Amino acid sequence: MVRFENNIHKYKIIITMKKAIILPLLFSFLLAVSQNIIAIHADQGKTIINKNIYGNFAEHLGHGIYGGFYVGDTNKTIPNTDGVRNDVIAALRKMKIPMLRWPGGCFADTYHWKDGVGPKDKRPKMVNTWWGGVTEDNSFGTHNFLNLCEDLGAEPYISGNVGSGTVQELSQWLQYVNFDGVSPMSDWRRQNGRDKPWRVQYWGLGNEAWGCGGNMTAEYYANVFRRYATFMTNWIKGGHLYRIASGASDDDYHWTEVMMRDIPHNLLDGIGLHHYSIIDWNNKSSATKFTEQEYFATMKSALQMEELVTKHSAIMDKYDPGKKIALAVDEWGGWYDVEPGTNPGFLYQQNTMRDAMIAGTTLNIFNNHADRVRMANLAQTINVLQAVILTNKEKIILTPTYHVMEMYNVHQNATLLPLKLTTDDYKVGNEELPSLSASASKDSEGVVHISITNINAHTQEGITINIDGMNCNKVTGRILSSAKLQDDNTFEDPDKIEPKRFTGASLKDNVITLKMPPFSVVVLTLK
Numbered sequence: 001m002v003r004f005e006n007n008i009h010k011y012k013i014i015i016t017m018k019k020a021i022i023l024p025l026l027f028s029f030l031l032a033v034s035q036n037i038i039a040i041h042a043d044q045g046k047t048i049i050n051k052n053i054y055g056n057f058a059e060h061l062g063h064g065i066y067g068g069f070y071v072g073d074t075n076k077t078i079p080n081t082d083g084v085r086n087d088v089i090a091a092l093r094k095m096k097i098p099m100l101r102w103p104g105g106c107f108a109d110t111y112h113w114k115d116g117v118g119p120k121d122k123r124p125k126m127v128n129t130w131w132g133g134v135t136e137d138n139s140f141g142t143h144n145f146l147n148l149c150e151d152l153g154a155e156p157y158i159s160g161n162v163g164s165g166t167v168q169e170l171s172q173w174l175q176y177v178n179f180d181g182v183s184p185m186s187d188w189r190r191q192n193g194r195d196k197p198w199r200v201q202y203w204g205l206g207n208e209a210w211g212c213g214g215n216m217t218a219e220y221y222a223n224v225f226r227r228y229a230t231f232m233t234n235w236i237k238g239g240h241l242y243r244i245a246s247g248a249s250d251d252d253y254h255w256t257e258v259m260m261r262d263i264p265h266n267l268l269d270g271i272g273l274h275h276y277s278i279i280d281w282n283n284k285s286s287a288t289k290f291t292e293q294e295y296f297a298t299m300k301s302a303l304q305m306e307e308l309v310t311k312h313s314a315i316m317d318k319y320d321p322g323k324k325i326a327l328a329v330d331e332w333g334g335w336y337d338v339e340p341g342t343n344p345g346f347l348y349q350q351n352t353m354r355d356a357m358i359a360g361t362t363l364n365i366f367n368n369h370a371d372r373v374r375m376a377n378l379a380q381t382i383n384v385l386q387a388v389i390l391t392n393k394e395k396i397i398l399t400p401t402y403h404v405m406e407m408y409n410v411h412q413n414a415t416l417l418p419l420k421l422t423t424d425d426y427k428v429g430n431e432e433l434p435s436l437s438a439s440a441s442k443d444s445e446g447v448v449h450i451s452i453t454n455i456n457a458h459t460q461e462g463i464t465i466n467i468d469g470m471n472c473n474k475v476t477g478r479i480l481s482s483a484k485l486q487d488d489n490t491f492e493d494p495d496k497i498e499p500k501r502f503t504g505a506s507l508k509d510n511v512i513t514l515k516m517p518p519f520s521v522v523v524l525t526l527k
């Protein structure tokens with residue numbers, strides 16, 4: 001009996017020991033067995049991902065233009081072309097920037113374009129009332145911007161002044177930049193050194209008309225839009241003029257409803273939408289020194305884009321089932337406190353792996369809604385908010401956001417592929433978010449690209465990708481990751497975070513398996 005009991009005891013000990021060894025093994029096995037599955041139909045793409053989804057935004061704000069793009073026509077210390085930094089041009093070309101929105105933002109509805117053309121010493125100055133109350137000398141104007149876009153190979157997207165400008169002023173701007181014949185404005189353009197028109201297709205009629213653009217109601221603005229749009233002549237030979245209404249803030253669905261209902265569709269080509277990833281407007285918190293809770297809250301706000309785009313699109317579908325009118329998310333990105341010691345009106349913030357997570361997830365959302373989202377503009381390109389470039393005198397940093405934009409540029413003008421994603425959750429406290437987001441496309445040479453972002457701050461995610469509709473022979477990839485979420489590129493260490501070759505994916509029988517580190521972005525290439 002005693003022996004028997006001893007045996008039982010021994011047996012219990014052995015079982016307990018086995019449990020101690022087996023359970024963790026089983027647990028890690030379960031972790032390794034992927035809960036994440038992506039299914040892609042490589043032969044079922046229908047919609048083109050408009051390259052303009054990868055657009056940027058440059059406002060006369062802080063050091064976005066002055067000290068960012070533009071260092072002055074006579075600058076001898078920083079290599080430039082007509083005052084625009086050469087290193088900035090080269091970086092943005094490499095990123096394949098497809099579109100640039102200018103001159104605002106709130107600034108646009110205070111801007112009088114005629115003050116920014118002609119001899120620079122005769123240009124009137126103005127006060128930038130929205131951004132720091134600084135004096136604007138109008139030395140960077142229409143010619144600088146449109147020549148810059150030509151250099152970049154990017155579509156210009158001009159925000160016209162509707163809030164404090166006149167119908168005549170806006171219609172003359174169009175004639176100045178787009179008319180090839182003889183007219184007062186095109187003749188003035190020639191006098192100012194530009195013979196051929198620039199053919200600017202994309203025009204915003206005001207900005208945030210519900211706020212800094214005039215505090216209008218949706219109903220009132222819709223009528224104002226009708227009036228301005230009527231006098232916007234399409235001077236572009238063989239080209240289309242896209243008239244884009246100032247859009248809703250976040251979930252103001254009434255705004256979109258009224259635009260779609262009250263503006264005749266022959267006058268309307270797009271409606272804007274602005275959404276910033278922000279924790280709390282009254283407590284935005286540091287761009288670099290943030291807790292996991294703050295990271296989670298930012299990502300929750302970023303992922304709200306999915307719901308916003310879905311619901312605004314559903315309203316548009318009701319009035320425009322043929323999807324003629326685009327949803328233009330012409331301001332998006334992370335917004336935090338300014339860097340300590342900088343002018344609060346200049347919105348200068350650093351850029352970390354958190355921003356890479358915002359960019360990766362947001363661009364996946366836009367890709368997956370490419371049937372309606374055909375334009376978007378990250379706020380903003382240089383030295384302002386979620387910038388792709390930061391400058392300090394002759395130095396320049398390409399931010400983690402830049403690298404995501406550059407990695408994802410393979411999707412530009414490619415065909416969106418239908419994709420089904422089953423993902424683990426990323427849990428903090430009682431809340432959870434999907435760990436993964438993904439989108440896929442096939443380019444004109446039949447090459448498939450899959451972009452995946454893992455926002456989970458702790459967990460390496462195992463992923464299985466099932467492909468049908470093509471024979472995959474080879475998978476390669478690039479990854480953006482770093483040791484800490486708060487990591488950034490600094491002027492002392494500008495290349496700390498940059499894309500690397502990703503060797504963690506393997507392919508067998510059209511099934512790809514890979515493991516993605518916490519807070520990382522991967523873009524796979526399948527041939």
Ligand code: AHR
Pocket residue numbers: 059104105106107207208331379380385
């Ligand atoms: O991007 C900064 C500002 O945010 C823009 O000027 C305005 O449109 C928005 O409120």
